[in-house]
Amino acid sequence: MELANLTWPEAKEAIARAKVALLPVGSTEQHGPHLPLGTDHLTATWIAREAARRGDFLLLPTVSVGVxxxxxxxxxxxxxxxxxxxxxxxxxxxxxxxxGLRKMVFVNGHGGNTPALTDAARRLRDEGIFAFVYVWWRAAEEEIRKALEDGGGHAGEMEASVVWHIAPELVRPEKFPEAAAQAAPAWGKRVHGVEVSYDTIDFAAVGCVGAPTNASPEKGKAILEAAVDKLLQFGKWLAEAPPGDLSPKPHRP
Ligand SMILES: [Zn+2]
Structure with a gap:
């Protein structure tokens, strides 16, 4: 059920039935010369929409700009x-x-959002609102490792594969060589064990960490299926969880 498509009388019924809401949160940010700026919110929305459909959860409108x-x-x-x-x-x-709906999942598509979402969820819990941060590439970490040759990164094999499955018309494979030639091997720049980069451009000239060379829509499909499945299972768990179990524990005697 997609909230934005419902009328208010329909929303009343949908909210009563849903038990859990999914809020996709992404970003609008550079993803190299070969992937769209919307990569993170497109991915979060796709995963949340599929899980909502399969699990009868309430899909909320996407937050498309992040940190x-x-x-x-x-x-x-x-x-x-x-x-x-x-x-x-x-x-x-x-x-x-x-x-009346107090259980929700922040379906996060952008690593930079995670601290803010986690802090928001912790504060909401003190108000009796149970929100949890689902980060798709962490939840499906094991399956993703198996599916890929080179791994995650930023705008690398993982994200290129995923967008290729979701929106093939938005991927520019002809730009893969340019991305690969200048891709950073890892995130950040360390000096004597201290992280000294604040901006991506400090260590990644064209904005990529990891090369997209071995990306494919088939890999993207496998990864997305794993991510949807994890979210579906988590949503079912959350739907059944008694609020008492989710609430902060009382101060010890
Ligand atoms: Zn991204």
Whole structure:
């Protein structure tokens, strides 16, 4: 059930039935010369939509701009401060709780959002609203490792494969060689064990970490299926979990 497509009388029934809501949260940020700026929110939305369909969860409208100031030197990247994202998702969660639905999953498609979403979820819990942060590439880590040759990164084999399955018309395979030639081998730049980079451009000239060379839509499909399955299982668990078990424990005697 997709909330934005319902009328309010339909929403009343859908909210009563759903037990769990899914909020896709992504970014609009550079993903190299070969993938669209929308990569993270397209992926989060796809995974959440599939899980909502299969598990009868309530799909909320996607938050498409996240915490991406570290990509700002690349054209088109948009970002908000972490405090803004936190306040925004907490507002969405509280409005849903006002209608009576107090269990939700932040379906996160962008690593830079994770601290803000985690902090928002922790604060909401103190209000009796149970939100959890689902990070698809962490939840399906094992299956992803098996599916790929080179691994994750940023705009590398993993993301190129996933977008290729979701929206093949948005992938530019002819740009893969350019991306691969200048891809950083790992995230960040360390000096004597200290992380000294704040922006992606400090260590990745065209914005890629890991090469997309071995990406394929088939790999993307396998990864997405694993990610949907994890979210489906988690959503079912959350639907059944008694609020008492999810609430903060009382202070010890
Ligand atoms: Zn991404």
């Amino acid at each position: 991406s100031p570290h990509h700002r030197q690349f054209w088109g990247t948009l970002w908000v401060e972490p405090e803004v994202l936190m306040a925004y998702v907490m507002g969405i969660a509280r409005s849903l709780a006002y209608h």
